[in-house]
Amino acid sequence: MTKLKLGPITEDKPVKVTIDLPGALHRDLVAYADALARENGQPTADPKRLIVPILERFIATDRGFAKVRRAQR
Structure with missing residues (x-):
């Protein structure tokens, strides 16, 4: 089985955000x-709860973004 990039979703205080997603992305x-x-x-999480961990993972592993952040410091 392929190892997914995200681990278990942890409980955190929710923050309300409203976005429109294309049907295919949903x-x-x-x-x-x-x-x-x-x-x-685990039980299946609400797909909306994946958005934050996916974005965090993307930002954490984006080398170009890391380079820009280092240059800003």
Whole structure:
């Protein structure tokens, strides 16, 4: 089985954010939530809860962004 880049979703105080997603992206989030639940032996998380960890992971691993941040310091 392929190891997903996200780990278990931790509980955190929610913050209300409203965005419009393309249907295809929402379907991918639902599929990812299902795969993540199976991989971690947890109930399927609400796909909306994946958005923050995915963005955090993306930003943390973006070398170009890291270079810009280092240059700003």
